[in-house]
Amino acid sequence: MAEDEVNYASVVIKTKKQPQSEAKIEKETVYDEVKVNKEPTQGPLSDKAAEKCRRYQQLACCFGILCVLLVLSIIGVCVYQNNITTLTAENQDLRRERKILTEQIETMEKTWNEQNVSRAQWSVDQYCPKGNKGRSCTSCQDGWKKQFSSCYAYNDAPPSDQRNWEGARENCSTKNSDLAVVFDQTEKDYVNTQSPVIKGIQGYWIGLRAEGGKWRWIDGSDLTNQAWIQQQPAVDGQCVTSLQGREWESVSCDENNAWICEKKALSV
Template structure:
């Protein structure tokens, strides 16, 4: 600032008559002019510098932003890899469990098939021995196995169990099922009379269960058919929970299905 004032004073005091002064004026003028030009150029010069600094700052910000994005992507990638690896581990373990389960099931099926085949062979042999027993002249086959009486197209067998071995109605059905049969079903008077012959009076036996039971206020056979001749039960009411027994010397009797009695089984006769 002091330098500018001195130059300004030199311009004011200049003399037109002195060539030397003119020279000095020119010099001073030139110097002032140069000084002014420098002064004028300073703000213009500072502008680009500031722009460059701002540009660098923006670049650094952009680089920092890109670096942050890369870090976030890297973290997400690591998390994804960990989740994927955990999923792979879980699926591998499940696959191994399924393979072991498949192996166990295969072994069980093979064992069951072997047992089934053995049982079938044993059952077939048992059937042959029961229906075609060996005698002095070889095997002789019959329609009903030993201990069963044939009538019409069925085989009948009564169980004369002692009192301690007698069963309720459901228990009697279970025993018949083990013999591939069920409690007897009667269709007509001829069969009813025959069933009486299979209901002998034996000490300790009060009756023999047959396949007739009260259901929904009606007497029904185990095959689902209804009793057509109510005289057979002497018009006794069909109260749910009541079942029927047969015994020689008396008519059919209605009793609680929970009572224990002997029973009569029936199954189809073989064609020989």
């Protein structure tokens, strides 16, 4: 406990009145000690004020938290609403695209069916042409020659209509065929007969070209008899032509030549 503070107070005691004649009235001063406690006074009123202040602080803190939560809730609702609007617009776009695709598929199916019917009818007319006694079916359509289990047709186009190797293959594909592939010497000899010497034709493309340093057929198989190409090196960009009266020859695939198409014969 801190020491008490000591204050001094003056106490003046007046004496009875003296006659006016006396020169001076003496005053007697007495000093007494008064002790004052330095500790602040605490009472019920100060405790209640402090408690009330703490309650106000708690309420202010709760109110601040509620305000923050409210702001966050408003932001969340705005973001959610924006997402809903975006998703709705995307959903509508997807529905429109789906409708367009459905219409396109239906159109394609209709066209495909029509083409299939036309192709089937074309095949019937080609392989089973009508005659005086009705239809007579053959293994190869008109203009093709059957040999072994295949049909062959050579294109003796003039120089102005000749094509490079890729172009010749594209032409064969329009006839449901591909460039001729040879499996044995017998077939090689026959293909040679389908390579007639005609003015302006230097050779007929067949389905053999150089790939990766090897002679390879369009069906993916490798050339097994290198003598057929007279040991000519397989340089990429080179393709093979056939011509009656000479051996196969390696030339640039970009040159223009005639070509020989082949496809499987029908069983009748």
